[in-house]
Amino acid sequence: xxxISLPQNSKVKKGKYYKDKTGSKNLKKVNVYRWDPSxxxxxxxxxxxxxxxxxxSKVLDILNKIKNEIDPTLAYRRSCAHGxxxxxxxxxxxxxxxxxxxPHSEIDGDIDIYPLPxxxxxKDLIGDLDGLYKQYKSIEPWLKSSSxxxxxxxxQSKEDRAKLDGAYECIMCACCSTSCPSYWWNGDKYLGxxxxxxxxxxxxxxxxxxxxxxxxxxxxELKLYRCHTILNCTSACPKGLNPAKxxxxxxxxxxxxxx
Amino acid sequence: xxxxxxxxxxxxxxRWHISSLVSITHRITGIINFVGITFICIWSCLLLLxxxxxxxxxxxFKSFLGKFIILGITWSFxxxxxxEIRHLIMDxxxxxxxxxxxxxxxxxxFGSVILTVIFFTLGKTF
Numbered sequence: 001x002x003x004i005s006l007p008q009n010s011k012v013k014k015g016k017y018y019k020d021k022t023g024s025k026n027l028k029k030v031n032v033y034r035w036d037p038s039x040x041x042x043x044x045x046x047x048x049x050x051x052x053x054x055x056x057s058k059v060l061d062i063l064n065k066i067k068n069e070i071d072p073t074l075a076y077r078r079s080c081a082h083g084x085x086x087x088x089x090x091x092x093x094x095x096x097x098x099x100x101x102x103p104h105s106e107i108d109g110d111i112d113i114y115p116l117p118x119x120x121x122x123k124d125l126i127g128d129l130d131g132l133y134k135q136y137k138s139i140e141p142w143l144k145s146s147s148x149x150x151x152x153x154x155x156q157s158k159e160d161r162a163k164l165d166g167a168y169e170c171i172m173c174a175c176c177s178t179s180c181p182s183y184w185w186n187g188d189k190y191l192g193x194x195x196x197x198x199x200x201x202x203x204x205x206x207x208x209x210x211x212x213x214x215x216x217x218x219x220x221e222l223k224l225y226r227c228h229t230i231l232n233c234t235s236a237c238p239k240g241l242n243p244a245k246x247x248x249x250x251x252x253x254x255x256x257x258x259x
Numbered sequence: 260x261x262x263x264x265x266x267x268x269x270x271x272x273x274r275w276h277i278s279s280l281v282s283i284t285h286r287i288t289g290i291i292n293f294v295g296i297t298f299i300c301i302w303s304c305l306l307l308l309x310x311x312x313x314x315x316x317x318x319x320f321k322s323f324l325g326k327f328i329i330l331g332i333t334w335s336f337x338x339x340x341x342x343e344i345r346h347l348i349m350d351x352x353x354x355x356x357x358x359x360x361x362x363x364x365x366x367x368x369f370g371s372v373i374l375t376v377i378f379f380t381l382g383k384t385f
Contacts, residue, residue, distance in 0.1 A: 010265035035265055043265050091267075094274030117269035127267055181279070184269050229349055231278035231360050245355035252352050 002185045015044030018070050024051035029110040030062055032074065035121050043121065046071070052104075059092050060099035062111065063125075076125040083238060086173030089116055090125050096175035096236040116178035118187065132174055135191050139199045139218070144210040160206035167201035167246060169239055170194065176233035176243050182226045190226035191218070193233035193243030200246040203253070219254050227251075277364035285342040288335040295332040330379065337374035341367045 006012075015034055020027050027049045035043040048066050055065050060078055067074045076099075077087040083101040090099055091114040093107035104111060119127030145154065177183050177192035191199065196218070203214050218224050224247070233243040305312040319325045345363050348354050354363055 004270060006268060006271065007266055009263055010268075012268060033267070037262055037264070040262050091272060094272055112272070114272050115267040117267055117273055119267050120264040121267050122264060128264065179273065181270065228282060229278075229346065230282040231355075232273075232276060234355065234360065235276050235278065235357055242355050245352065248349060248352050248355065251350070 009042060011042055013042050013044045015046040018046065018048045020049035020051060022051045022054075024053050026052045028052050028062075028104070030066065031110055031112045032063075032066070032125070033114045033121075034074070034124050036073075037123055055104075057103050057105065058100055059102045059104050059107075059111070059113070060088055062104055063088075063099060063113070074125075075123040084171065086171035089173035089175045089178075089238075090114065091117055091178075096179045096238075098173060098175070098238040101238055116174055118178060118184040127178070129174055131187060132172075132177060132192065132194065135195045136172065136198060139191070139195055139202070139214070141198050141202060143202075143205070144208055146209060154207040156206055163204045163206070164201060166241055167197055167204070170197055170201070170241055171239060172198075173238065175236045175238055179232040179236035181230055181232070182228060186222065186226050189222040191223050193227070193247065196224065196227070196250065197241065197243040197246045200250050203250065215250070215253060215257065218250060224250060224254075277361050277368070281342060281345075281364045281367050284338060285346075288338045288342075291332065291335040292339055295335065330375065333378050333382075334371060334375040337378065338367065338371035341370045341374065 012033065030048045030050050031045050032048065033043060034046050048070055050062055050065060050070075055061055060081060063074065063076055063078075067076075076090070078100065079085040079087040081088075081100045083098050086098065088099040089096065091112075092099065092102055093112060096116060099113075113125065115121055115125045115127040116129075119129065122128055172194060174194055176197075177187075177194040180193055182190055183192040199214065199218050202208055203211055203218075208214070227244075227247045229244060229248070231244050234241075234245070237243065302316055305316065320329060345354070345367055348363075354360065
């Protein structure tokens with residue numbers, strides 16, 4: 001259901017202020033969402049003054065710098081630092097993206113860093129993505145074909161292979177799903193752009209033999225049609241993919257197919 | 260002890276894009292149109308009941324509030340028409356490139372104002 005305001009235990013308070021100790025002239029204020037599960041306190045915004053003269057170009061570099069040099073208690077996910085693993089997805093400057101590929105120069109003024117929107121927070125910038133992974137599992141994201149073809153290679157034409165471009169590159173970072181207001185209000189039922197893009201990826205795979213069943217499964221008022229083409233997903237995707245178009249293609253297939 | 264996890268901020272912090280702005284306005288104008296059409300129907304029905312009613316309605320529409328409502332409904336209809344055309348095109352699978360999304364969104368926003376002016380002047384002249 002649509003709920004504009006945050007629950008009482010989620011209201012964000014003002015937190016600590018970490019003054020710069022390096023004496024640098026080139027400072028930037030970085031506001032970071034903090035929540036510590038070991039205390040009963042509400043989440044807070046801590047502000048750090050970061051010396052930008054000795055900081056590489058990406059938002060993740062700022063976070064690393066804070067963790068290494070200012071406040072080691074800060075918690076966030078990161079792994080590859082090259083936009084491949086999708087671990088460091090978060091909300092920076094009001095927009096979802098990967099901290100490792102987002103240049104901090106693109107954000108004017110103070111840099112606000114929050115966890116991905118409308119998730120249960122585990123700690124600081126770490127959101128709980130279990131629900132999304134369960135939904136991902138529900139679309140059965142693997143190749144389904146009859147048993148006899150298991151022994152032989154399934155040939156795919158170049159044209160059919162090209163259909164997967166723009167769908168297989170998804171790294172499941174959840175930037176798109178957590179940018180979607182429909183997913184905020186109906187995330188328990190609506191599959192969301194990330195999972196629907198993957199559903200589409202298996203529906204159009206020429207090697208898959210369960211196309212009809214997959215389409216039938218996804219054709220649901222809540223699972224699919226909660227997409228109202230708000231298009232936040234497409235503008236959020238750090239890999240430049242287009243979940244909104246994939247969802248539109250699924251809708252089109254359902255409108256024209258005879259199921 | 261584990262404490263109940265908070266919900267991370269969402270609409271409070273997410274930046275508005277042209278596309279999300281057009282989307283929410285589409286919904287709001289939809290509701291305005293629904294109410295507007297009802298009023299237009301009531302108005303037409305009242306005309307059937309006699310001349311006196313016409314004078315009351317005429318007086319109301321000449322007031323500031325009346326003019327505001329007329330202008331508001333005209334804009335609301337204009338916006339809905341353009342936004343609906345945009346949705347039709349998207350339902351056909353076109354116009355999903357980020358650049359095009361912004362361009363069509365801006366066309367809807369500015370086009371609705373232009374259409375309002377056109378409709379309003381047309382209504383005044385005839």
